Amino acid sequence: xxxxxxxxxxxxxxxxxxxxxxxxxxxxxxxxxxxxxxxxxxxxxxxxxxxxxxxxxxxxxxxxxxxxxxxxxxxxxxxxxxxxxxxxxxxxxxxxxxxxxxxxxxxxxxxxxxxxxxxxxxxxxxxxxxxxxxxxxxxxxxxxxxxxxxxxxxxxxxxxxxxxxxxxxxxxxxxxxxxxxxxxxxxxxxxxxxxxxxxxxxxxxxxxxxxxxxxxxxxxxxxxxxxxxxxxxxxxxxxxxxxxxxxxxxxxxxxxxxxxxxxxxxxxxxxxxxxxxxxxxxxxxxxxxxxxxxxxxxxxxxxxxxxxxxxxxxxxxxxxxxxxxxxxxxxxxxxxxxxxxxxxxxxxxxxxxxxxxxxxxxxxxxxxxxxxxxxxxxxxxxxxxxxxxxxxxxxxxxxxxxxxxxxxxxxxxxxxxxxxxxxxxxxxxxxxxxx
Numbered sequence: 299x300x301x302x303x304x305x306x307x308x309x310x311x312x313x314x315x316x317x318x319x320x321x322x323x324x325x326x327x328x329x330x331x332x333x334x335x336x337x338x339x340x341x342x343x344x345x346x347x348x349x350x351x352x353x354x355x356x357x358x359x360x361x362x363x364x365x366x367x368x369x370x371x372x373x374x375x376x377x378x379x380x381x382x383x384x385x386x387x388x389x390x391x392x393x394x395x396x397x398x399x400x401x402x403x404x405x406x407x408x409x410x411x412x413x414x415x416x417x418x419x420x421x422x423x424x425x426x427x428x429x430x431x432x433x434x435x436x437x438x439x440x441x442x443x444x445x446x447x448x449x450x451x452x453x454x455x456x457x458x459x460x461x462x463x464x465x466x467x468x469x470x471x472x473x474x475x476x477x478x479x480x481x482x483x484x485x486x487x488x489x490x491x492x493x494x495x496x497x498x499x500x501x502x503x504x505x506x507x508x509x510x511x512x513x514x515x516x517x518x519x520x521x522x523x524x525x526x527x528x529x530x531x532x533x534x535x536x537x538x539x540x541x542x543x544x545x546x547x548x549x550x551x552x553x554x555x556x557x558x559x560x561x562x563x564x565x566x567x568x569x570x571x572x573x574x575x576x577x578x579x580x581x582x583x584x585x586x587x588x589x590x591x592x593x594x595x596x597x598x599x600x601x602x603x604x605x606x607x608x609x610x611x612x613x614x615x616x617x618x619x620x621x622x623x624x625x626x627x628x629x630x631x632x633x634x635x636x637x638x639x640x641x642x643x644x645x646x647x648x649x650x651x652x653x654x655x656x657x658x659x660x661x662x663x664x665x666x667x668x669x670x671x672x673x674x675x676x677x678x679x680x681x682x683x684x685x686x687x688x689x690x691x692x693x694x695x696x697x698x699x700x701x702x703x704x705x706x707x708x709x710x711x712x713x714x715x716x717x718x719x720x721x722x723x724x725x726x727x728x729x730x731x732x733x
Contacts, residue, residue, distance in 0.1 A: 300337040302392070302416075304402035304409060305330050306374040307343070307639075325707050328700035331367075332644050333401065336360040339391060341379070342369045347703060350674055357688065357697060358651060366391060376408020385415055392416055403639045405432050405616050422554035423615025431613055435637035438481040438535040448604050450632045455537030465519035467536035468494060472511065474538035479505060481535040482526040492522055493539055503545055503568050504633075507577040540631060542623035546588040548598060549619040549640045550606040556615070558606035560599070562646035562658070563588040583665035583710075584642045586649070587658045589718065590624065597630050598622055605635060617643060641665075644699065645712050653693050653714070661693065661714060664721050669709040670732055674701045677709060677732065684731050686724060688714060696728055 307326050327344035331354060334340050346367050355362030368387065370378065378384060392398050396417045402409045410428035413421065426432075434440050439457045446452060454474050456467040464480070471478050476497050482490025493505040502508050511518060526534055545566040550558040567582040590598065602620040609618055619640035622632045645665050649657045672680075677698055681687040688695035697712040711728060715721040 299397065299399045300339070301333075301335070301399050301401045302339045302341065302388075303330070303333050304374060304379070304400065304412075305340070305342045306376075306379075306406060306409070307403050325700040325702055325710060327369075329644055329710060330403070330639070332358075332648055332699065334362075334365045337364045339366045339368065339388075339398075341374055341388075342367055343373050344371060345369045347674065347701075350701065353674070353678060353698065358648075376406050376411075379408045379412050380415070385412075388412075389416065402616075404436075405614070405637070406430075421615070422556070423552075423613060426613030426615070432616075432637045434612070435609055435614060435618065435635055437483050437532055438485075438634065439483050439532045441633075441635045442535055444608060444635070445605060445632055448608050450601050450605060451630050453537040453540060453631050453633065455535060457533050457535055459533045461520050461523040462516070464523055464534060464536065465516040468511070468519060469515055471536055471538045472496065475540055477502075477508075477539040479537050479539045480522050480526060481537070483531045483533060483535070490526060492526065494518065494522070495539075501570065501577055501579045502539070503542060503566070503579060505578065537633070540623065540625040540629075543626050543628070544588070544590065544624040545621075546590065546598075546623070547619050547621045547640055547642070548588075548602045549617065549643060549646070550603075551617050552606065552610045552615050554615060556610045558603060558610055558618075560603070561617075562586060562640075562642055563590075564640075564642040564645075565589065567664075581667055583667045584645065585718070585721075586642050586645055586663045586665075591628075594624055594628070594630055601630070601632065605632075609635075609637065619643075648697060648712060649714060652688065652690070652697075661716055662718050662721055663712060663714045664725060665699065666711045666713060666725055666728070667708060669711050669728070671702055671705040671707060672709055672732055673703075673705070674698065677701065680731050681728075684727060686728055686731065694720065694724065696724065 327342040328346055331346050351362040400413055405427040407428055407430050410424045413424055442457055454471050458464045458467050468478055477493055477495040479491055479493045491505045493502050493508040494511050496511050499508045499510045548563045549561045551561055552558050564584040564586040565588045568579040569582050571580050605620055614637055617639050619636050621634040645663050649663050653661055681696055686696045688697050694715045699710040699712050701709045713721050713725050715724055
C-alpha cells in the first residue's frame with residue numbers, strides 16, 4: 299500500500315525561526331525523504347532537489363520518478379494540510395485516498411481530518427488523534443505524570459504552574475546534585491531547556507544554556523519563567539540534573555492492533571563547540587544501536603515497554619520514542635517521551651532496507667550531523683573517489699542523508715560498518731575528505 303508521508307516536523311514543537319534559511323527544517327525535509335518508496339507521496343516543508351531524489355532512488359533500488367513531492371516552501375501545519383487548494387491537488391493524486399496509508403511525523407488533529415477528507419478509514423488511532431490525543435504524549439509536564447503513574451525511574455522533580463512554584467521547586471530540588479534542569483513544556487532537541495547550578499556554569503547535555511544560581515532565587519525564577527513559559531504552556535518541569543555516562547533512546551511502533559513493537563535504540567553523541575563563548579554542546583549525531591551494559595539494557599527495555607504499552611492502552615497508534623540516561627553512578631533515569639518519529643528512525647529504516655531486518659546483530663551505524671556544508675555533487679564524487687560510498691556487496695560505507703543547497707547548514711551523513719571501530723574509521727576518512 300503506498301504511503302502519504304507527511305513531514306509535519308516543527309508543527310507541535312518549537313524549533314525557532316522557521317523562516318530563516320539556517321533553520322533545521324530545511325535539512326529535515328531532505329533527511330525524511332529517505333522514507334519514500336516506489337509510488338509514495340511526500341508532503342514536505344521544503345523542496346527536495348531532483349539530483350538528491352535520483353541519488354536516493356539509486357541507493358535504495360527504486361525509480362524515484364514514481365515519488366511525488368508536494369511542497370509550498372512552508373511548514374506543513376494542519377491549516378496547510380486542510381487548505382482547499384492543497385486538498386484538491388492531493389485528492390486528484392490519490393483518486394480518493396482509500397488505497398493509501400498515512401505516515402505523519404505527528405498524528406495531529408489535522409492529520410485525522412485529512413484522512414477523513416481523503417476517505418482513509420482503516421487506520422487505527424485516528425479517533426485518538428482527532429481529539430488531540432497526541433498532546434498528552436508530547437509535553438514534558440504530561441510525561442512526568444504518565445511516567446510516575448507507570449512507575450518508571452525518574453529524577454527528583456516537580457511540575458510547576460507559576461513563577462512562585464518554579465522558585466520553590468528550584469530551591470527544593472537543587473540540593474540533590476547541585477544542578478537542576480528546567481524544561482519548556484513543548485520543545486525539542488534541548489532547545490527549550492535551561493540548567494541552573496551552584497557550580498560552574500558550563501555547557502551541559504540536553505540544555506541550551508547553563509545559568510548560575512545566586513542568592514535571589516525568586517528573581518532568577520522570574521527570568522526563567524519569562525524565557526520558557528508561553529500562553530500555550532501547561533507549566534514547566536523542574537528536575538534534579540544528573541551527570542550522565544550515556545544518553546540514549548528506545549523507539550517503538552504501535553500498530554493498528556495496539557501492540558508496541560521495539561524498533562531501534564541509539565546513543566546521543568555530543569562534543570564541545572569550537573566557539574568558547576557557546577552556551578551549549580554540539581550534537582554530533584547518533585550511534586545505533588545503543589551500546590549499554592546488559593543489565594541496564596534489559597531494565598531500560600522492560601521499563602520503556604511499560605510506558606509504550608500505556609500509551610497504546612489510551613489509544614495512541616504510531617511511532618514513539620522514549621529518552622533516558624545512565625547516570626555516572628550507573629542508575630537508569632527516564633526523562634522524556636515523544637509521540638513522533640525519532641531522530642534515528644530514518645537511519646534505522648535505511649539500514650533495514652539496505653542490510654536487512656536484524657541488521658544490528660552484525661552491523662552498527664552512526665549519523666554524523668556536523669559535516670561541513672558541501673554541494674551534493676561534490677560530496678558524492680568525493681565518496682566515490684575515496685571508496686567511501688555505501689557498497690551493497692561489503693555492506694558498509696557512507697549514505698548522504700541531507701545537504702543544504704544554500705550551503706548554510708551542515709550536511710548530514712549515515713555511516714554503516716560491521717563494528718563501532720570500523721564506523722569511526724570510515725567517519726574519520728569522511729571528515730578528512732570533506733575538510
